[in-house]
Amino acid sequence: MLHAHYSETRGASGQIELLLTGRWTLRALAERGAADAAWQDRLRELGRRDAVNWNCLDIEALDSVGALLLWRCWGRKLPELLLMRPEHLHIFERIAAADGEPAAVVLPRSPFEGLIVLGAGVLAVIRQLRDFVALLGLLALDLLHLLRHPIDLPGREISANIYKSGVRAMPVTALVGLLIGIALSYLSSLQLRQFGADMFIVNLLGLSIIRELGPVLVAVLVAGRSGSAMTAQLGVMRVTEEIDALATMGVSSSLRLVLPKVVALAVVTPLLVLWATALALLGGMLAAELQLGIGIGYFLETLPKAVPVVNLWIGLVKGVVFGLAIALIACHFGLRVKPNTESLSANTTAAVVTAITVVIFIDAVFAVALRGVGVPKL
Amino acid sequence: MTSAAPVIAIDDLSTRLGGVWIHRHLNLEIAAGEMVALVGGSGSGKTTLLRQMIGLLTPTQGTIRLFGEPLFGGGVARERALRQRFGVLFQQGALFSALNVFDNIAFPLRELRCFDATTIRDLVMLKLEMVELLPQHALLLPAELSGGMVKRVALARSLALEPELLLLDEPTAGLDPDRSAGFVRLIRRLGDELGLTVLLVTHDVATLAALTTKVAVLAEQHILAYGMLDTVRQFDHPFVRKFFYPLS
Numbered sequence: 156m157l158h159a160h161y162s163e164t165r166g167a168s169g170q171i172e173l174l175l176t177g178r179w180t181l182r183a184l185a186e187r188g189a190a191d192a193a194w195q196d197r198l199r200e201l202g203r204r205d206a207v208n209w210n211c212l213d214i215e216a217l218d219s220v221g222a223l224l225l226w227r228c229w230g231r232k233l234p235e236l237l238l239m240r241p242e243h244l245h246i247f248e249r250i251a252a253a254d255g256e257p258a259a260v261v262l263p264r265s266p267f268e269g270l271i272v273l274g275a276g277v278l279a280v281i282r283q284l285r286d287f288v289a290l291l292g293l294l295a296l297d298l299l300h301l302l303r304h305p306i307d308l309p310g311r312e313i314s315a316n317i318y319k320s321g322v323r324a325m326p327v328t329a330l331v332g333l334l335i336g337i338a339l340s341y342l343s344s345l346q347l348r349q350f351g352a353d354m355f356i357v358n359l360l361g362l363s364i365i366r367e368l369g370p371v372l373v374a375v376l377v378a379g380r381s382g383s384a385m386t387a388q389l390g391v392m393r394v395t396e397e398i399d400a401l402a403t404m405g406v407s408s409s410l411r412l413v414l415p416k417v418v419a420l421a422v423v424t425p426l427l428v429l430w431a432t433a434l435a436l437l438g439g440m441l442a443a444e445l446q447l448g449i450g451i452g453y454f455l456e457t458l459p460k461a462v463p464v465v466n467l468w469i470g471l472v473k474g475v476v477f478g479l480a481i482a483l484i485a486c487h488f489g490l491r492v493k494p495n496t497e498s499l500s501a502n503t504t505a506a507v508v509t510a511i512t513v514v515i516f517i518d519a520v521f522a523v524a525l526r527g528v529g530v531p532k533l
Numbered sequence: 534m535t536s537a538a539p540v541i542a543i544d545d546l547s548t549r550l551g552g553v554w555i556h557r558h559l560n561l562e563i564a565a566g567e568m569v570a571l572v573g574g575s576g577s578g579k580t581t582l583l584r585q586m587i588g589l590l591t592p593t594q595g596t597i598r599l600f601g602e603p604l605f606g607g608g609v610a611r612e613r614a615l616r617q618r619f620g621v622l623f624q625q626g627a628l629f630s631a632l633n634v635f636d637n638i639a640f641p642l643r644e645l646r647c648f649d650a651t652t653i654r655d656l657v658m659l660k661l662e663m664v665e666l667l668p669q670h671a672l673l674l675p676a677e678l679s680g681g682m683v684k685r686v687a688l689a690r691s692l693a694l695e696p697e698l699l700l701l702d703e704p705t706a707g708l709d710p711d712r713s714a715g716f717v718r719l720i721r722r723l724g725d726e727l728g729l730t731v732l733l734v735t736h737d738v739a740t741l742a743a744l745t746t747k748v749a750v751l752a753e754q755h756i757l758a759y760g761m762l763d764t765v766r767q768f769d770h771p772f773v774r775k776f777f778y779p780l781s
Contacts, residue, residue: 218695253662494676497631
C-alpha cells in the first residue's frame with residue numbers, strides 16, 4: 156500500500172510546487188502514525204504560506220480523514236492554487252458544510268457551585284423519599300384491592316419468588332452460618348478459657364447468634380443475592396418496556412411484580428434466619444466440643460435456660476422487617492432504572508448498598524428499643 | 534493490492550446449528566462496488582450468514598474470505614486490521630446506551646489511538662453531517678432518539694473508520710415508508726460517494742429496488758439465484774414468486 160506522500164519542487168518564480176501522491180486515507184495515515192510529526196509539521200507550515208501550488212491530481216485515494224488533515228493544514232479553507240479531481244473536491248464541500256459548527260457549549264462555572272451541588276443532592280434525596288412513599292401507597296392500595304378481590308392474589312408469582320429467594324438460598328446461608336458459628340466459637344473459647352468461664356460459651360453464642368448475628372447475616376446475604384436480582388429484573392423490564400406492556404393489558408405492575416417480591420421476602424427471610432441460626436449454633440457446638448470439651452448434650456440442655464425464648468422471637472421479627480425493607484428498596488430502585496446500561500448498574504449497586512445500610516440501621520433501632528427484653532439477669 | 538479479489542467470497546459453506554443444517558454447500562461472490570441484497574424467508578439463515586461474514590460465528594465447513602483474506606488466523610493485529618475494513622449496521626442499531634451520540638461515533642476513532650481530540654471532534658461532526666443529523670443531536674443519549682435517528686447514528690458509527698465494505702441487517706426494519714425511503718436514499722448516496730461495497734439483508738422489495746444492483750436469494754440452504762433484480766424476478770421458484778408477487 157502506498158502511503159500518503161508529497162514532494163516539493165521550487166518553480167521559476169519562487170513558487171513552491173507541491174505534488175501530493177499515494178493514499179491519503181485513515182488506514183494509510185494511521186500506519187504512518189504520530190511518529191512522523193515532522194512530516195505533518197512541514198505540511199502545516201506549507202499550508203500557511205500563500206505561494207504554494209497544491210497539485211492533488213495524483214492522489215490515489217482520499218477519504219474524510221485525509222481530507223480533514225489537508226483542510227486543517229490549509230487553515231479551514233481551500234488554498235488559492237489548487238488542482239484537484241472533482242470527486243475529491245466533493246469531500247471538501249462536505250467538510251466545509253460541517254465546519255463552523257458551534258463548539259460544544261461550556262456553561263460558565265457558577266461561584267455557588269458547591270451550594271448548587273448540595274441543593275441538587277438534597278432535592279434528589281427528597282425525590283427518592285417521595286417515590287418510595289408513593290410505592291408504599293401503591294402497595295397499600297393493592298392490599299385493599301386484594302381484600303375485596305381475593306381472586307387477584309398473585310399466588311404463582313409469590314410461590315415462584317419464595318422458591319427463588321428462599322429455597323435456592325438455603326445452601327449458601329447454611330454454609331455461611333456454619334462457618335461463622337465455628338469462627339465465633341473458636342475465638343470466644345480462647346478468651347473464656349483464660350478466665351475459667353468455659354461454661355458461658357453457651358450464653359455468649361446463644362444470645363449473639365439468635366438475637367443479632369443470625370438475622371443480620373441472613374439479611375446481608377438476601378440483600379446481595381435476591382435484592383440485586385430483583386432490581387436487575389425490574390430494571391431490564393423497564394428497559395425492554397415490558398412494564399409498559401403490562402400496564403396496557405390492565406395489569407398493575409405493583410400488584411403483579413412488586414407485591415409478590417415483598418410478600419415472598421417477608422415470608423422467607425425469617426425462615427432463612429431460623430435455618431442459618433440453627434446451623435451457626437451447630438457450628439458453634441462442634442467447635443466448643445473440640446476446643447473446650449463441652450458436650451453437645453450439655454450445650455442443648457443449657458441453651459434454653461441461658462437464652463430466654465423471647466430472643467428467638469426478636470430474631471424472627473427482625474427477619475420479617477429486614478425482608479420487607481430489602482424487597483421494598485430493591486423494587487424502588489428497580490423501577491427507577493432508565494433505559495441504559497449505566498443506569499441499570501448504578502441502581503443495582505444503590506439498591507444493595509442502601510438495603511444493607513438500612514438493615515443495619517433498623518438493627519440498631521431494635522437493639523436500643525429492646526435493650527431490657529430477653530437478656531437474662533444473673 | 535487486493536482489488537482484483539472479490540470483496541466477499543464464500544466457498545462451499547455449510548452451517549449446522551442445534552442439529553439442523555442451516556446452509557449446505559453455499560457459494561457467493563460479491564465484487565467491489567456492488568450493492569447486493571440478500572433476501573430469503575424467515576429462518577432461512579440470512580442473519581446467520583451475515584454474522585458469519587463479520588466473524589461473530591464460525592461456519593461448520595467451508596471458508597469465507599473478505600478482501601481475499603481469511604477472517605480468522607494470522608494474529609490479533611491482522612484480524613483487527615481486517616475488521617476495520619468493514620462496517621456493520623445492526624438491526625436495532627446496537628448503539629452503546631450509556632454513551633451519547635458523539636461518544637458513540639467517536640468510540641471506534643478513539644480506539645485507534647492515532648488522533649487527537651480536535652481531529653476526532655471534526656471527524657464526528659463530519660460523519661453527523663454525512664448522515665444528515667444536526668450538531669445539536671451529538672449530545673443526546675440513544676434512549677432519546679427516534680427509530681430513524683438511531684439508524685442514522687449507527688450508520689455514522691459504522692462509517693467512522695472509513696470502511697470499504699458496509700453490511701446492513703434489515704436497514705429499514707421498524708421505519709415508516711417515508712423514513713425508510715429517506716434512509717435508503719442516504720445509503721445509496723453515501724455508497725456512491727464513498728465507493729462502498731454494500732451487502733444488505735432485507736425483506737422490503739421497495740428498498741431492494743431502490744438500492745441494489747444485484748439480488749441473492751437464500752432458500753433451501755443455499756443461494757438459489759444471484760443476479761440483476763430483473764433476472765432474479767423471473768426465476769421460477771415458489772419462494773421467488775411469493776416474495777416479489779405476494780398478491781398473485
